[in-house]
Amino acid sequence: MAGENQTVSEYIVHHLTNLTYGKLPAGYERYDGSIIGDGGAWVMAHGGAEAADMGFTAIHVDSMAWSIGLGIVFSWLFYSVAKKASSGVPSGLGSAVEMIVQFVDNTVRDTFHGRNPLIAPLSLTIFVWIFLMNLMDLVPVDIVPELMMLLGVEYHKIVPSTDPNITFGMAIGVLILILYYSIKVKGFGFARELAMNPFNHPLFIPVNLFMEIVGLLAKPFSLALRLFGNMYAGEMIFILIAALFSAGVAWMAPAGILQIGWAIFHILVITLQAFIFMVLTIVYLSMAHEDH
């Protein structure tokens, strides 16, 4: 909840600021008036302005930690099942994991017609990992930041998929795979596809190249922005509802109802977004495997 000496907009901005560790340039005046010495310095950013001034040489510690942490949760969970996997009667966690695996396997079979041992595990990783990252959205927005505040950490965002770095990072991973398989499967045909589509005439090569490259880049952009947009908007609404609690005792009940309603709706959204990211990845990679 918004602190006593915090305005609502300050509260919202605080919730949307990542814990950033980065390099400030030499001669930069920090929030407390100190000046960074020669060669710059790696420091924990204090506030959004400093984080922005760090430019590219910074890292969102919270996003990275939660993203990798949830990735480890996924890997550990599924690995513990995989170790014990047998053809006997499945039970408990085993059947839950197998249900997800079966679901992903069916989706891949329906969409991807080539033979590639990477696609199915890739899809499983994307689906479960993004689902877990999105799931963090359902943790009440104040719990983890407040706890971190008590530990002396000023900023903390626990939903990695509301950080465009994370969503674009995965989308770039997918783009790399698209390019790799396009070149591997089609070879020179891939270059011809870029140059000679949709107008099959040498005069149109520049136009074709431009259009095809935009089309190619649109794939990771759409993946990343869709996930980011949905999760960011959802998180924003959770923050607004949380801010509503501070508006007075009379607002408690409606805010509570809104909170529950939005959380229930969001269960659908987080699953759907993870699923869409997975399916589109499969579709894009399937296109990369198709030789005309």
Next chain:
Amino acid sequence: MNINLTLIGQVIAFFGFVWFCMKFVWPPIIAAMQEREKKIADGLAAADRASHDLELAQEKALERLKEAKHEAAGIVDSANKRASQIVEEAKTAAVTEAERVKTAARSEIEQETNRAREALRSQVAVLSLAGAEKVLGATIDQDAHADLVNKLAAEL
């Protein structure tokens, strides 16, 4: 919302987790699932076969039952026949025996009658002689009238 090194970090993490999943997670799970699928398919096939066998066995049992019934009916039939034959034989034997007993009785009666007649005859001779003696008041010559008396006795 700045784009920074986090992006690169996430790309690396992405490939790391995908690699881990592809190497250690996916193959054993999918292998176990496929093996189970095969097991279940085998089990279903075995069940099908077993039910088919059962059907055959039932058919065979039914056939056997019918055969046995038929046989039993034959046995009962022949037993009945035999029984009536025995009864018939016994009846015949009884009739013969009765006949025999009857004949024996009859011959005995005849003998008895003959003996009685014989006795009577001898006594008639004596009585008639005594009667005649009394009537005539004289002695009858035994030798002279023996023929006459014996003729009389033979007529009785």
